[in-house]
Amino acid sequence: MTDVQTWSTDAVPEHLRFAAWAEMMRDQHIQWDLSTPIEAPYAARIRYRQIYGTQLADARCDSFSGHHVPANGAPDVVGIQLHLSGRVLCGYAGERFTIEPGDLFIWSSDREGTFDTVGPHRELTFLVSRTRVPQSLDAMIDRGRPVAAGPGTGLLAIAADQIRGIAREMAGLPDDRVARAVDNVIDLLGAAAAPAHEAGPGQRAALLAQMRRYILDRLGDRSMSATSIAAAHGISVRTVHLVFAESGISVGRWTRQQRLERCRRELSSAAGRTTVTDVAFNWGFSDTAHFSRCFKQEFGVSPSTLMSRSTSKQPPD
Numbered sequence: 001m002t003d004v005q006t007w008s009t010d011a012v013p014e015h016l017r018f019a020a021w022a023e024m025m026r027d028q029h030i031q032w033d034l035s036t037p038i039e040a041p042y043a044a045r046i047r048y049r050q051i052y053g054t055q056l057a058d059a060r061c062d063s064f065s066g067h068h069v070p071a072n073g074a075p076d077v078v079g080i081q082l083h084l085s086g087r088v089l090c091g092y093a094g095e096r097f098t099i100e101p102g103d104l105f106i107w108s109s110d111r112e113g114t115f116d117t118v119g120p121h122r123e124l125t126f127l128v129s130r131t132r133v134p135q136s137l138d139a140m141i142d143r144g145r146p147v148a149a150g151p152g153t154g155l156l157a158i159a160a161d162q163i164r165g166i167a168r169e170m171a172g173l174p175d176d177r178v179a180r181a182v183d184n185v186i187d188l189l190g191a192a193a194a195p196a197h198e199a200g201p202g203q204r205a206a207l208l209a210q211m212r213r214y215i216l217d218r219l220g221d222r223s224m225s226a227t228s229i230a231a232a233h234g235i236s237v238r239t240v241h242l243v244f245a246e247s248g249i250s251v252g253r254w255t256r257q258q259r260l261e262r263c264r265r266e267l268s269s270a271a272g273r274t275t276v277t278d279v280a281f282n283w284g285f286s287d288t289a290h291f292s293r294c295f296k297q298e299f300g301v302s303p304s305t306l307m308s309r310s311t312s313k314q315p316p317d
Contacts, residue, residue, distance in 0.1 A: 017041055018064070029079075032067065038063060057125045076129070080186075091114040092113040093144030104160060190250070215229065
């Protein structure tokens with residue numbers, strides 16, 4: 001399990017505190033040019049953890065300002081920020097706006113941006129690859145406006161509560177559990193941002209059950225996709241994604257979990273000439289290395305280790 005790191009300006013000489021904080025922010029977030037109106041002493045503290053390419057941070061600090069210009073060739077990163085205290089004056093995507101406590105703001109590192117915090121400030125931030133973000137969030141990212149996420153805002157409020165919970169429990173959970181919790185937040189935000197879909201409220205539960213049965217019957221089919229699922233049920237691909245997202249998990253992630261569980265069962269009773277590659281291909285995976293990474297993330301043990309445990313228990317011929 002990766003450890004949660006804690007850093008603060010307490011141990012830094014007063015005249016160097018903001019410079020040290022600025023360097024920490026550039027290391028833990030993305031490249032910003034930072035400044036502060038406070039001469040000295042500056043106070044800041046951050047708890048952070050990095051797992052599977054995702055950065056989680058709980059940051060508290062005095063007032064400061066920043067300016068970001070996208071760098072050529074830099075990876076596209078999405079920031080999901082929940083603001084807990086302090087106001088932030090932002091410029092992003094050609095707009096000027098204020099982020100208030102309780103707001104969620106989702107941004108992309110491929111956009112130029114500025115910010116000025118007003119007073120002591122605290123925020124919870126997840127930094128994830130743009131490839132992990134559902135298409136339904138693209139409009140929110142491109143629009144570049146914060147959204148209220150307090151009581152009464154539906155899925156946004158649930159997502160905000162989960163972000164707080166992840167930050168609170170960050171030090172006590174294994175990597176795979178934290179990664180799964182972050183995925184759930186992303187799915188909730190995707191569902192909250194998605195437009196209304198064709199299936200009415202009374203149809204969605206039945207439609208979800210039908211699609212799940214369809215997927216379970218075809219887990220070994222590597223060509224199965226949201227497109228083929230949609231075609232089989234006479235609905236749009238958008239509806240497939242939205243119905244699954246509303247249940248709290250994406251169609252791709254649910255399918256992968258079911259395939260991994262079938263693989264786990266088969267590997268747990270493997271015998272003879274069965275190989276990890278055979279099992280992976282039987283249940284819809286086409287890349288053994290990718291399968292092994294997903295399997296270990298899901299179950300905390302590699303597929304080869306699980307299979308060797310199984311075969312060692314088999315009676316001799």
